[in-house]
Amino acid sequence: xxxxxxxxxxxxxxxxxxxxxxxxxxxxxxxxxxxxxxxxxxxxxxxxxxxxxxxxxxxxxxxxxxxxxxxxxxxxxxxxxxxxxxxxxxxxxxxxxxxxxxxxxxxxxxxxxxxxxxxxxxxxxxxxxxxxxxxxxxxxxxxxxxxxxxxxxxxxxxxxxxxxxxxxxxxxxxxxxxxxxxxxxxxxxxxxxxxxxxxxxxxxxxxxxxxxxxxxxxxxxxxxxxxxxxxxxxxxxxxxxxxxxxxxxxxxxxxxxxxxxxxxxxxxxxxxxxxxxxxxxxxxxxxxxxxxxxxxxxxxxxxxxxxxxxxxxxxxxxxxxxxxxxxxxxxxxxxxxxxxxxxxxxxxxxxxxxxxxxxxxxxxxxxxxxxxxxxxxxxx
Amino acid sequence: xxxxxxxxxxxxxxxxxxxxxxxxxxxxxxxxxxxxxxxxxxxxxxxxxxxxxxxxxxxxxxxxxxxxxxxxxxxxxxxxxxxxxxxxxxxxxxxxxxxxxxxxxxxxxxxxxxxxxxxxxxxxxxxxxxxxxxxxxxxxxxxxxxxxxxxxxxxxxxxxxxxxxxxxxxxxxxxxxxxxxxxxxxxxxxxxxxxxxxxxxxxxxxxxxxxxxxxxxxxxxxxxxxxxxxxxxxxxxxxxxxxxxxx
Numbered sequence: 078x079x080x081x082x083x084x085x086x087x088x089x090x091x092x093x094x095x096x097x098x099x100x101x102x103x104x105x106x107x108x109x110x111x112x113x114x115x116x117x118x119x120x121x122x123x124x125x126x127x128x129x130x131x132x133x134x135x136x137x138x139x140x141x142x143x144x145x146x147x148x149x150x151x152x153x154x155x156x157x158x159x160x161x162x163x164x165x166x167x168x169x170x171x172x173x174x175x176x177x178x179x180x181x182x183x184x185x186x187x188x189x190x191x192x193x194x195x196x197x198x199x200x201x202x203x204x205x206x207x208x209x210x211x212x213x214x215x216x217x218x219x220x221x222x223x224x225x226x227x228x229x230x231x232x233x234x235x236x237x238x239x240x241x242x243x244x245x246x247x248x249x250x251x252x253x254x255x256x257x258x259x260x261x262x263x264x265x266x267x268x269x270x271x272x273x274x275x276x277x278x279x280x281x282x283x284x285x286x287x288x289x290x291x292x293x294x295x296x297x298x299x300x301x302x303x304x305x306x307x308x309x310x311x312x313x314x315x316x317x318x319x320x321x322x323x324x325x326x327x328x329x330x331x332x333x334x335x336x337x338x339x340x341x342x343x344x345x346x347x348x349x350x351x352x353x354x355x356x357x358x359x360x361x362x363x364x365x366x367x368x369x370x371x372x373x374x375x376x377x378x379x380x381x382x383x384x385x386x387x388x389x390x391x392x393x394x395x396x397x398x399x400x401x402x403x404x405x406x407x408x409x410x411x412x413x414x415x416x417x418x419x420x421x422x423x424x425x426x427x428x429x430x431x432x433x434x435x436x437x438x439x440x441x442x443x444x445x446x447x448x449x450x451x452x453x454x455x456x457x
Numbered sequence: 458x459x460x461x462x463x464x465x466x467x468x469x470x471x472x473x474x475x476x477x478x479x480x481x482x483x484x485x486x487x488x489x490x491x492x493x494x495x496x497x498x499x500x501x502x503x504x505x506x507x508x509x510x511x512x513x514x515x516x517x518x519x520x521x522x523x524x525x526x527x528x529x530x531x532x533x534x535x536x537x538x539x540x541x542x543x544x545x546x547x548x549x550x551x552x553x554x555x556x557x558x559x560x561x562x563x564x565x566x567x568x569x570x571x572x573x574x575x576x577x578x579x580x581x582x583x584x585x586x587x588x589x590x591x592x593x594x595x596x597x598x599x600x601x602x603x604x605x606x607x608x609x610x611x612x613x614x615x616x617x618x619x620x621x622x623x624x625x626x627x628x629x630x631x632x633x634x635x636x637x638x639x640x641x642x643x644x645x646x647x648x649x650x651x652x653x654x655x656x657x658x659x660x661x662x663x664x665x666x667x668x669x670x671x672x673x674x675x676x677x678x679x680x681x682x683x684x685x686x687x688x689x690x691x692x693x694x695x696x697x698x699x700x701x702x703x704x
Contacts, residue, residue, distance in 0.1 A: 079577050086565040365561040368522060369575050369622070370550020372543060450522045454557070 084382055087359070095387070098351050102391020102433075103398065105344045106426050110399025112333045113422035117254070118415055119329045120320075128289040129158075130190070131296050132318040133282040136309035139165075142278035143308050150302065151284055156295040158287045161186035162279035164267055168231035168240060170221070177217045179231065179260040181267030183279075190283050193251045200225065200246025208266050211242035214257035216407075218247045231260075236271060254415055283315070341433055348437035352384050356441040363445050364453030377446035384438025385431060392430025396423050458497055459678045461687040465495025469662055470519065470630065475528035477514050477685075488514045490685040492528070496630075501656045501663045503676035510682040512666040513634055519664060520553045520632045521545045533629055550578050554623030558635035560615040562607040568594065568618045569603040575626040593621040596659075597651060613644030620651060630662035631655070637672050649675045 088095055133151070135141035143162075151160045166179035184205055188194075196212065204210040213223055223229065227244045242262055250257050268276060286295045296312035303310045313321070356363070363376055400418045407416035458465070463473055472494035479486045488511040496502055504512045517523040518530060521537050529538045532552055540548060562571045572593050576586045594600050597617035607615050616636060623631050633652070637645035649672055655661040656677075665676060673679045680687045 079583070082570060083566070083574075083577075086563070086570070090565045361559075361561055362563050365555075365557070365563070366574070367546065368520070368549065368555050370546055370578050372546045451517050454522075454561075 080379070084379065084386065088383055088386060094351060098348060098387050099391035099394065101344055101347050102388055102430060103395035105340050106392040106395025106430055107399045108340055109337055109426050109429065110396050110418050110422070112337055113426070114399070114403055114416060114418050116329060116333045117417065117419055117422065128316070129286050129292065130315040131284040131286060131292060131299070131312050132315055133284060133299055133310050133312045136311040139281060142275070142280060143282065143310065145277050145279055147282065147303065147308070147310070151282065151299060154295065154298055154302065156287050156291045156298070157284055159186060159190055159285040160282055161190040162264070162282045163187070164264065164280035166231070166236070166267070167234045169234060170229070170231050175221070177258045177260055179262070181264040182261045183264045187261070190285060193255050194248040195251055196246045196248040204245040207243055207245055208263060209241060209243050210245040211260060211262045212246045212248055213244055214259045215247055215249045216257035217260060218244070240270070253417060253419070256415065341429060345433050345437050348384065348387070348433060349440065352380070352438050352441040355383070356380055356445050360448065360453050363448055364450045367448070367450045368454070373446045376448070377442045380442035380445045381435065381438045384442070385434040388430040388434025389427070392427055396426045458495070459500050459502055459680070460495040461493055461680065463493035468495035469498045469533060470494065470496040471531040472519070473529050475518065475530065476526045477511065477518060477523070478526045488685055489518075489525070492686060494687065496662060496664065498662050499656060499660045501652070501677040502665065503673040503679040504664070504666045504682055505668070505670070505673050505679055506682035511685050512682050515682065516632050516634055516664065516666050520555060521549050550575060550626070552629040554626070554628040554631040556616070556619050556623050556631060556633040556636045558638040560607070560619045562615055562618055564607050567604050567606055568599060568610065571607070571618055572621045572625050574622060579626065589625055593625040596624065597621045611644070612640050613647055616640060616644070616648050617651065620648070624655065624659075624661070630664060633663060633665040635666055635668065637667065637669060645669070645672060
């Protein structure tokens with residue numbers, strides 16, 4: 078670090094300019110951080126979807142039901158290890174803005190299908206015994222300040238009346254991207270209270286296969302089994318299902334990439350111009366360095382390092398700020414299933430900042446490297 | 458002894474048939490033509506001449522900052538005219554100390570840090586570098602200003618820092634381009650005294666370009682450049698040979 082003094086002295090030559098340039102990086106990377114949070118919220122489920130799970134829905138749409146009788150048929154199919162089912166409830170808790178997903182679940186089969194959701198045996202057993210019982214995800218419980226034992230009224234939307242539940246347990250995801258916003262209650266209660274015309278139907282099935290490599294074959298077998306019936310099925314891997322779900326909101330990834338690209342390109346112009354000015358006003362100093370024995374390569378690296386230091390400091394600040402804000406809590410109040418900035422996104426952000434640092438510094442650095450001492454000193 | 462007839466055999470700096478041409482707007486300008494020069498260790502040579510006579514060009518060639526169109530320059534047995542750009546850079550770091558008219562100090566570094574710059578290229582430890590820098594600053598009588606920035610120093614003091622930077626790595630010779638050109642008479646005298654001290658006390662070889670005859674007089678020998686050739690000398694001692702009479 079014997080050249081550290083030289084690098085930092087040059088950086089602090091114009092403190093205001095340094096602050097503004099670092100600030101540009103910080104703002105850009107903070108925005109990148111927020112975009113990454115949103116992208117993760119939409120695509121995190123896709124990334125962590127179970128490789129050995131299939132989702133079976135009505136071929137027409139997920140809104141259309143499937144007969145409960147399919148469960149036994151699927152359970153007997155070759156390559157199928159387990160089957161569970163659920164229904165969408167879509168009720169309102171206090172206010173329509175308080176959205177969270179509510180599922181009527183098949184209690185005997187649900188837990189083994191989703192081992193990633195953790196809760197104590199006591200809580201689960203209480204839930205099993207309690208026909209009006211419910212389990213809430215930790216994020217939803219925290220959002221509404223629910224405690225175990227609370228009575229939770231949820232007003233039906235397509236089903237009439239107010240449904241009252243007893244909160245018997247709170248589950249936690251075992252991975253950061255696990256959805257902790259769900260609310261489960263017993264399918265038996267749902268079946269008991271729905272109008273006659275809805276009885277004997279489920280919203281969707283989840284199927285666990287023996288071998289993930291066999292998923293496509295099993296999916297095809299299921300759809301073939303129920304082809305030409307009144308309730309044809311569409312079976313997909315859980316990953317494909319989650320991806321399809323995300324796509325309903327539009328091409329989030331493309332949107333984020335476009336915004337990110339525009340931000341970084343603007344940043345490139347701003348920083349590139351700053352570095353070019355910084356080098357131009359130091360032409361004679363760089364010439365003197367070369368005259369006293371500093372190599373062309375050294376001058377190139379010196380200018381590039383200055384650009385990189387700005388990028389890393391500014392980018393680091395921006396990402397840390399974004400991370401800090403996500404740690405403060407979810408400003409969407411649970412509208413997004415997860416609200417966190419993954420480490421991978423932070424590393425990507427730093428890499429992006431470094432690339433912009435290199436790209437913005439390379440032209441001035443090459444110019445400085447090619448500077449001819451005699452010409453530069455003549456200009457002084 | 459300084460010679461311009463190309464007869465020297467074991468000089469510290471030996472220049473033979475030096476040519477430098479520039480092409481400007483399609484026109485070829487012959488700045489130096491067949492120039493010969495021999496300078497021994499401890500010589501203090503002043504180059505004078507009208508603007509455009511090639512003084513600074515000669516200094517740049519001697520310092521390895523520019524390459525000649527023809528001819529050769531040998532310093533301590535090293536022929537520098539055929540060195541690659543990177544080798545020449547390393548050679549400059551070891552052999553040449555530059556002193557410029559406009560000082561060319563780095564404004565964001567203190568006097569100490571400016572003087573330390575050439576030593577960062579060496580393998581000296583931090584404490585060794587410190588010792589060398591303190592010695593160099595003591596030689597130029599600026600030990601008490603080592604933590605001052607250039608803007609906190611007078612012109613004469615800045616030039617002394619430049620001299621300290623030039624001598625800190627103990628180069629083979631010093632090249633001074635109008636070292637007093639931006640100074641008042643008193644400061645100029647102080648700088649010249651300092652250069653003389655370096656020559657007399659530390660046996661440094663100094664080659665200086667100046668427009669000022671008063672300054673040139675302080676050198677052992679004054680050579681005049683006109684139309685690309687060394688045509689006149691300060692103290693003639695024989696056909697094309699000039700000795701440092703002051704010593």
